[in-house]
Every structure is written in structure tokens, then in C-alpha cells.
Amino acid sequence: MKAPPRCVLEFRDVHPWVRYAEREPWREPMSTRSIFDHEFIYVIKGWVRAEWAGRKTLMVPGDLWVVEPGEPHAGVPEPRLTEIFGVHYDYVTLRDSHRISYPMVDHVRLPAPRDRATFPGGLVLSGVYRAAVLPDLRAPFARLVQAYQERRPADVLRVRARWMELFYLLVWALSGGPARAGSLAKHRRQVEKALGWIEANFAGPFDRNHLAKLVNLSPSHLTHLFRRLTGRSPLQHVQHLRMSEAKRLLREGTMRVQEIGRRVGYEDPYHFSRAFKKHEGFSPRAYGEMIRRR
Numbered sequence: 001m002k003a004p005p006r007c008v009l010e011f012r013d014v015h016p017w018v019r020y021a022e023r024e025p026w027r028e029p030m031s032t033r034s035i036f037d038h039e040f041i042y043v044i045k046g047w048v049r050a051e052w053a054g055r056k057t058l059m060v061p062g063d064l065w066v067v068e069p070g071e072p073h074a075g076v077p078e079p080r081l082t083e084i085f086g087v088h089y090d091y092v093t094l095r096d097s098h099r100i101s102y103p104m105v106d107h108v109r110l111p112a113p114r115d116r117a118t119f120p121g122g123l124v125l126s127g128v129y130r131a132a133v134l135p136d137l138r139a140p141f142a143r144l145v146q147a148y149q150e151r152r153p154a155d156v157l158r159v160r161a162r163w164m165e166l167f168y169l170l171v172w173a174l175s176g177g178p179a180r181a182g183s184l185a186k187h188r189r190q191v192e193k194a195l196g197w198i199e200a201n202f203a204g205p206f207d208r209n210h211l212a213k214l215v216n217l218s219p220s221h222l223t224h225l226f227r228r229l230t231g232r233s234p235l236q237h238v239q240h241l242r243m244s245e246a247k248r249l250l251r252e253g254t255m256r257v258q259e260i261g262r263r264v265g266y267e268d269p270y271h272f273s274r275a276f277k278k279h280e281g282f283s284p285r286a287y288g289e290m291i292r293r294r
Helices: 095-099 138-150 155-174 188-201 208-214 219-230 234-252 257-263 269-280 284-293
Strands: 006-008 017-025 030-033 038-045 048-052 055-059 064-067 073-077 083-090 116-118 127-129
Touching: 017 138, 017 155, 038 138, 048 064, 048 127, 055 127, 083 138, 138 155, 188 208, 188 219, 188 234, 208 219, 208 234, 219 234, 234 257, 234 269, 234 284, 257 269, 257 284, 269 284
Parallel strands: 006 116
Antiparallel strands: 017 083, 030 073, 038 064, 038 083, 048 055, 048 073, 064 127
């Protein structure tokens, strides 16, 4: 799908049409696709590996992904935990909106992609925005979803009002808003550097003091900020990534349990099995057998 042109849209000309708004689990990887309209993906629980425009990032709770029409993108969630708000919309009311329902199964016969938008001040809403630069959008998203699900004739007005509330908060934050004070905003790059280091090295020995020194923060301050950004301590995130990789290898079914344990950082098979069962509720062997029976 070819990326559509970009138009300049004044705020006074925004008359939104919401096609889809749900709070939903995200369980399976999403292969590369392009959509014809705009989409908000807001992470509530878990995490998502997002990929778009040649970029990759790990999304955590509070992060928002704004997908533009015709833009190839893909995402891989953490299967057990990930939950999102998903909203498909256009900035202006369109006549064919009532003919389109979600989720869309056939992505081959999509309508022509909508124009992408640039707003006053050169503002473009596209890509992943971190929780550190956004207000808490959980309540506005929840109000939008509730209004959308009512489906009474007059509720189309309430849906638009809720979407406009959400849109205002997003534009307000990204256009400057009040400066986002606080330690997390100040040290966001350092915390994201720590996050990236853990993603690259989770299967090796973990030393919180070494990681803190690497990003020039004290161990306790790093743990506090890391938990605010991801919902986990650095050590909990290491364990989470190890278990996620172990589950992937168990699903492939080509390696022995002991080999998988060593691959994800456990030299002692008993230690690996005990950690896996504590994290997942099943032993690695039982998990593999359960997957194979499906």
C-alpha cells in the first residue's frame, strides 16, 4: 500500500469519525501490514515490540503508538499479559465509514488510504510516544471505548466528544504543554539506555550495580525510575525476558529443556525449572507438552 500524501489540517477543521474503539488483549504477533485509516494503540498491560518506518522499540504501559495510513508496521506482544486500547479513526467524517467494520480480516481489499495530516505548528502525530512525555491517557481511552460501545444513535456525538478530549490531551502534551517535570522525564534517556542494555544482555549475568554505573545513576534511583517506566524492577524485567525467550524456544520444540535453560541464562536445570514454574505456573516440560497438544 503506497503512503498517501500529507495535508495540512487546521484544528477547527477536525471532525473525527471513530470506526473502532475497544479495550482488548493482544496475544499473537502481528506481521507487517498497512492500514487505510489512522490508529491509536495504547499499552495498558505487558509490552509490545513495535516496528515501523525502519525503527524498532519496546513499548511499555503508558506508551502510545500512532499509526498513519499506508505505513507498514508490525508488532509482537508478550502473549500472556499484553492488553491495549485500540482505536481506528479518521480526522474528518467520511461517508463510507458505516460500511467498514473491525477487526478487518481481508487486508487486501482495503479502501484507498486516507490522507495523512500535519497540524498547526508543523505537528505530525506518528510513531511511538513514551509515557514519560504524555499525560495518563487510560481514563480518556476508557471513556471513549465506553461511549463507542453504547451504540445508541445520539452516542455518535458522545464518541466524537470523547475522541476530541483524547486528541486535545495528546496535542497539548506534544505541542509543549507545561514542562513535564519530575525525575522520570529528566532521566528518561538513561532509563531507556538501561532498558536497551537489558534487552541485549538478559541471558548473561545480571549486576544491578554495573547497570546503574553504566547509565550514571545510583542503583536505588535506577530501580525506582525503571519501575515507573516499565512496571518492573530491572531484575524482574531480566527474568521476564528470560521466560519469554524460553517460552518461544519451547514452542519451537527443537531444543531440550536443559539447553533452553542455558540459552536464557540458567546453568542449573533445576534452577531454570523452578524459576519457570514460579513465573508461568507450569514446569517447562509441562508447558511444552501443553503447546504440542494444541
